[in-house]
Amino acid sequence: MNSALSKPLEARVMLAVEKHLAVQQQLFYEARILDEERFDEWLSLLTDDIRYRMPVTERRFRKDRSAPLAFGGGYIFDENKVRLGMRIGRLQSGLVWAEDPRNMVRRMINNIEIWQGAEANEAEVYSVVTIHRSRIDGEEKQFVAGRRDIWRETDQGWRLSVREMLLDTAVVLDSNMNTLF
Amino acid sequence: MMKPSELIDQSTGAQRRKIYSDQGIYEQELERIFGRCWLFLAHESQIPKPGDFFRTYMGEDDVLVIRQDDMSIKAFINSCTHRGNRLVRADRGNARAFACNYHGWAFGLDGSLANVPLEREVYFNEIDKNQFRLVPVDRLSSYKGLIFGCFDKDAPSLEEYLGDMRWYLDAALDAFPDGTELIGATQKVILHTNWKLPVENVCGDGYHLGWSHAGAMKATQSGDLSGFTVGNTGVDLEGGMSVAGLNGNSVLASLDGVSGYAFYPDPALALKYLNENRTKVVARLGKFRGEQIWGSQLNMTVFPSLQFLPGLNWFRVYHPKGPGKIEMWTWAIVEKNMPDELKQQILDNVLLTFGPAGLFDNDDGDNLASCTSQSRGWRTGQMPVYTNMAIGRSGKRVGLPGDIASGIVSEHNQRYFYRRWQEHMEAKTWSEVPQYNLNSLETKDEQRTVQTA
Ligand code: FES
Ligand SMILES: [Fe+2]
Numbered sequence: 001m002n003s004a005l006s007k008p009l010e011a012r013v014m015l016a017v018e019k020h021l022a023v024q025q026q027l028f029y030e031a032r033i034l035d036e037e038r039f040d041e042w043l044s045l046l047t048d049d050i051r052y053r054m055p056v057t058e059r060r061f062r063k064d065r066s067a068p069l070a071f072g073g074g075y076i077f078d079e080n081k082v083r084l085g086m087r088i089g090r091l092q093s094g095l096v097w098a099e100d101p102r103n104m105v106r107r108m109i110n111n112i113e114i115w116q117g118a119e120a121n122e123a124e125v126y127s128v129v130t131i132h133r134s135r136i137d138g139e140e141k142q143f144v145a146g147r148r149d150i151w152r153e154t155d156q157g158w159r160l161s162v163r164e165m166l167l168d169t170a171v172v173l174d175s176n177m178n179t180l181f
Numbered sequence: 182m183m184k185p186s187e188l189i190d191q192s193t194g195a196q197r198r199k200i201y202s203d204q205g206i207y208e209q210e211l212e213r214i215f216g217r218c219w220l221f222l223a224h225e226s227q228i229p230k231p232g233d234f235f236r237t238y239m240g241e242d243d244v245l246v247i248r249q250d251d252m253s254i255k256a257f258i259n260s261c262t263h264r265g266n267r268l269v270r271a272d273r274g275n276a277r278a279f280a281c282n283y284h285g286w287a288f289g290l291d292g293s294l295a296n297v298p299l300e301r302e303v304y305f306n307e308i309d310k311n312q313f314r315l316v317p318v319d320r321l322s323s324y325k326g327l328i329f330g331c332f333d334k335d336a337p338s339l340e341e342y343l344g345d346m347r348w349y350l351d352a353a354l355d356a357f358p359d360g361t362e363l364i365g366a367t368q369k370v371i372l373h374t375n376w377k378l379p380v381e382n383v384c385g386d387g388y389h390l391g392w393s394h395a396g397a398m399k400a401t402q403s404g405d406l407s408g409f410t411v412g413n414t415g416v417d418l419e420g421g422m423s424v425a426g427l428n429g430n431s432v433l434a435s436l437d438g439v440s441g442y443a444f445y446p447d448p449a450l451a452l453k454y455l456n457e458n459r460t461k462v463v464a465r466l467g468k469f470r471g472e473q474i475w476g477s478q479l480n481m482t483v484f485p486s487l488q489f490l491p492g493l494n495w496f497r498v499y500h501p502k503g504p505g506k507i508e509m510w511t512w513a514i515v516e517k518n519m520p521d522e523l524k525q526q527i528l529d530n531v532l533l534t535f536g537p538a539g540l541f542d543n544d545d546g547d548n549l550a551s552c553t554s555q556s557r558g559w560r561t562g563q564m565p566v567y568t569n570m571a572i573g574r575s576g577k578r579v580g581l582p583g584d585i586a587s588g589i590v591s592e593h594n595q596r597y598f599y600r601r602w603q604e605h606m607e608a609k610t611w612s613e614v615p616q617y618n619l620n621s622l623e624t625k626d627e628q629r630t631v632q633t634a
Binding site: 054055056057058060065067069072073074075076077078083086089090091094095096097098135136170171172173174175176177178 | 537
């Protein structure tokens with residue numbers, strides 16, 4: 001997950017200050033509209049070719065000698081725009097009883113790094129997201145994930161085209177991950 | 182503590198809610214159910230090479246399953262014989278030996294104590310290393326690729342334990358000579374539920390599908406399931422069956438041969454595979470299983486805690502962590518000779534529907550947790566809950582093992598699950614646990630009896 005970071009520091013290029021701020025602002029804005037369940041607006045922040053992926057995490061020895069899994073570990077999220085639309089369609093169907101009454105969700109975005117991406121109009125963005133959810137009586141749960149994004153500058157502004165997420169737990173501690181990172 | 186005979190009333194389908202929250206009952210379950218039954222450990226395909234290991238649980242005991250150099254399989258309690266530290270902390274991998282983190286004792290793949298640091302200096306070479314081998318799981322046996330372990334020397338063989346359930350299991354595990362494999366990483370989720378609630382949900386509860394999962398069904402469904410409709414507004418009882426009375430094991434089956442793939446947004450590849458292989462499977466399994474079971478939406482349950490759904494293709498085991506908590510582990514199960522493209526699609530779809538962020542699983546977790554918490558109160562603890570749907574309406578179907586109720590919306594299988602639970606909880610030893618395979622194909626027709634719980 002550290003393709004840009006594998007470059008030596010001096011080879012990395014920062015964005016111009018205004019662009020840097022615009023991308024950073026976009027991250028916070030995105031977090032807020034998700035907290036506010038403005039899912040259609042969130043969908044419109046994604047490029048049509050969005051890749052949205054989170055692999056299953058496993059605990060392995062550092063010196064593990066076993067062959068990699070034939071089909072990979074699998075992805076908790078491996079979504080394109082159609083599948084994200086399907087998830088949002090479910091949430092908006094009015095038939096998801098676990099979301100009614102609504103869960104209170106707050107996303108915190110930290111450790112933001114913004115670098116010039118591979119294409120001139122792209123930014124490569126690293127961040128850490130903490131999702132705090134208050135569900136059912138007195139139950140508060142937290143997910144922490146590292147993210148690597150590609151944001152693309154378009155006529156409409158900055159749009160998300162890649163999000164790779166790594167969840168920091170091998171055992172998911174909440175009964176569902178019915179949320180977007 | 183109430184006696185098991187007072188906790189389940191088979192004539193009314195009632196259970197005392199205490200069975201979901203009482204610590205004493207839970208401890209007795211660890212002894213009489215998890216300490217006695219054959220429990221799923223791993224699939225042979227997960228440890229293909231010498232030195233491959235897989236870490237799992239039997240009840241609350243940590244267990245290590247290891248492929249040996251001669252390709253046989255051994256299983257041990259994953260606990261160092263010195264001071265009891267957990268030996269291996271990785272989920273799986275490959276190793277030549279396992280060194281304990283605490284003082285460095287090292288064990289071989291075969292469980293032997295291979296090395297003790299400072300053996301000469303501090304043990305004066307007097308330690309009998311043979312005495313400190315890893316403790317093996319008492320019994321180990323495989324059925325068509327599935328490795329099971331058992332702590333009870335007196336348990337019947339795995340074949341007897343599965344009983345006539347094998348006839349149904351084979352439609353999923355033995356449709357082809359190459360059998361099946363599990364793919365993907367282990368998806369682990371903590372649920373705050375008693376372990377029996379997810380088992381009863383999957384073993385027989387077709388009732389919740391159309392309601393609990395209405396939103397998910399609307400989003401993913403591409404085909405019909407037994408004339409089933411979103412929102413629980415209609416159901417066709419002729420389209421499926423609930424099969425139980427097989428030593429506590431059970432099947433829920435739709436009977437159309439294709440609906441396993443009804444919850445794939447695009448089932449074209451899977452349907453093509455079913456089409457191309459149907460004749461071969463019919464030749465191997467016979468007409469009924471080949472045409473009406475293979476490819477159908479099926480819920481298979483091996484008592485107490487292994488469940489898998491051929492078609493949707495998830496494969497799952499529940500590990501209890503106290504009366505109100507479990508770890509739920511899920512993989513994708515595929516037939517080995519499926520094309521790679523289809524296997525990949527199945528793994529993707531399992532995660533879309535039943536992974537940690539699965540559209541269906543996300544509906545069930547809170548219901549199971551709430552059924553558990555609603556058994557903890559002073560008043561709720563005394564109250565019953567019911568699985569009383571269609572009592573007395575099951576019977577025999579010619580040519581099929583088990584006591585069978587019509588349709589996949591029934592509480593027939595749940596009643597047999599709780600009946601088995603009660604039989605184990607009442608029995609002090611295996612010899613007191615009744616064995617029954619109702620309407621066995623091995624029995625002559627006139628000897629068959631239909632018992633309703
Ligand atoms: S506890 Fe394992 S070496 Fe001492
Ligand atoms: Fe369900």
